[in-house]
Amino acid sequence: MINRRDLLVGGGAAAAAYLAGSFVPLVAQNAPNFGAPSVVQVGYRRQQMGDMEVIALNDGVTRRPLAAEFVRNTPLDQVQALLRSQNLPTDYIDVPYTAFLIVMGNRRVLIDTGFSDNGGPTTGRLVSNLNAAGYKVEDIDTVILSHFHGDHINGVRNKAGQLVFPNAKIMVPTVEYDFWMDDARMAAAPEAMKGAFANVRRVMGGLGADRLVKFVPGTEIIRGANSLKSVAAFGHTPGHTLFVAQSYRFKFAYLADLTNIPQLFARNPDMAVVFDMDAAAAREVRRKVFEMTVQENMTAGGFHFPFPAFGRIEKLGNGYDFKPVA
Numbered sequence: 001m002i003n004r005r006d007l008l009v010g011g012g013a014a015a016a017a018y019l020a021g022s023f024v025p026l027v028a029q030n031a032p033n034f035g036a037p038s039v040v041q042v043g044y045r046r047q048q049m050g051d052m053e054v055i056a057l058n059d060g061v062t063r064r065p066l067a068a069e070f071v072r073n074t075p076l077d078q079v080q081a082l083l084r085s086q087n088l089p090t091d092y093i094d095v096p097y098t099a100f101l102i103v104m105g106n107r108r109v110l111i112d113t114g115f116s117d118n119g120g121p122t123t124g125r126l127v128s129n130l131n132a133a134g135y136k137v138e139d140i141d142t143v144i145l146s147h148f149h150g151d152h153i154n155g156v157r158n159k160a161g162q163l164v165f166p167n168a169k170i171m172v173p174t175v176e177y178d179f180w181m182d183d184a185r186m187a188a189a190p191e192a193m194k195g196a197f198a199n200v201r202r203v204m205g206g207l208g209a210d211r212l213v214k215f216v217p218g219t220e221i222i223r224g225a226n227s228l229k230s231v232a233a234f235g236h237t238p239g240h241t242l243f244v245a246q247s248y249r250f251k252f253a254y255l256a257d258l259t260n261i262p263q264l265f266a267r268n269p270d271m272a273v274v275f276d277m278d279a280a281a282a283r284e285v286r287r288k289v290f291e292m293t294v295q296e297n298m299t300a301g302g303f304h305f306p307f308p309a310f311g312r313i314e315k316l317g318n319g320y321d322f323k324p325v326a
């Protein structure tokens with residue numbers, strides 16, 4: 001993957017392809033006329049894996065109308081048929097948001113952050129769920145961001161501009177940071193994408209060297225018997241990065257936005273969600289990583305997976321099935 005980097009984030013055609021892609025708006029709002037989705041009542045779930053603890057922390061859910069643009073490369077009736085086959089509604093999609101806390105020795109590492117108070121009324125629950133799980137915002141020593149879409153980074157700062165996790169270093173993939181913080185690229189971006197660039201500046205602006213830590217995807221974040229490794233999975237965004245936490249034989253893979261809801265994009269990994277900025281690269285890495293989780297017997301979690309948002313990935317037909325932990 002590393003040698004794809006130049007291809008994916010260099011100038012020219014690759015960057016242009018990303019800029020033509022879509023973006024996640026700053027504020028998540030529920031679609032009018034479809035009612036509000038129900039937020040899970042107990043929005044955290046913990047699992048002991050060897051010496052580490054993995055805790056899913058739900059930030060909320062939003063509902064969007066299902067229209068033709070949601071899956072770019074598949075006719076709407078085929079998308080609806082796949083939903084119907086799983087007894088799911090076909091006129092709207094509920095997209096949940098679940099980050100993960102990895103507790104390893106004396107480390108408390110939060111991966112992705114949700115919206116804080118920057119989103120709509122059915123988001124912003126992460127901190128109360130963190131508290132319910134027995135931790136305070138002060139306990140978090142590291143926040144790692146998988147990529148810079150708003151639903152992943154907005155929880156770093158509240159609307160007033162304060163850092164939500166006062167003692168945490170903010171770790172970001174270098175490739176992702178360089179893409180979004182490039183002022184020339186922002187200036188050249190289509191009007192519809194400028195908000196996403198501005199939002200990255202809202203969150204990252206003013207983070208000093210004592211706070212912000214950049215890492216090259218592929219490097220180890222925590223070393224030793226209990227380890228946390230970053231894995232390049234570029235495509236959804238130019239620097240989209242996954243994480244594998246391991247303790248003894250137990251492996252937990254945080255898949256971030258490798259797929260949007262697995263009911264569509266694990267079942268059919270070739271489907272391209274509107275948010276994939278480079279759909280072809282995203283599709284290729286999606287199949288590769290799903291295969292890895294199966295081969296290496298990993299527990300897998302995803303930011304948009306149905307709560308508790310982690311479980312097993314199993315082969316099914318030409319795709320995969322996500323089986324949440326019981």
Ligand SMILES: [Zn+2]
Pocket residue numbers: 024147149236257275
């Ligand atoms: Zn995303």
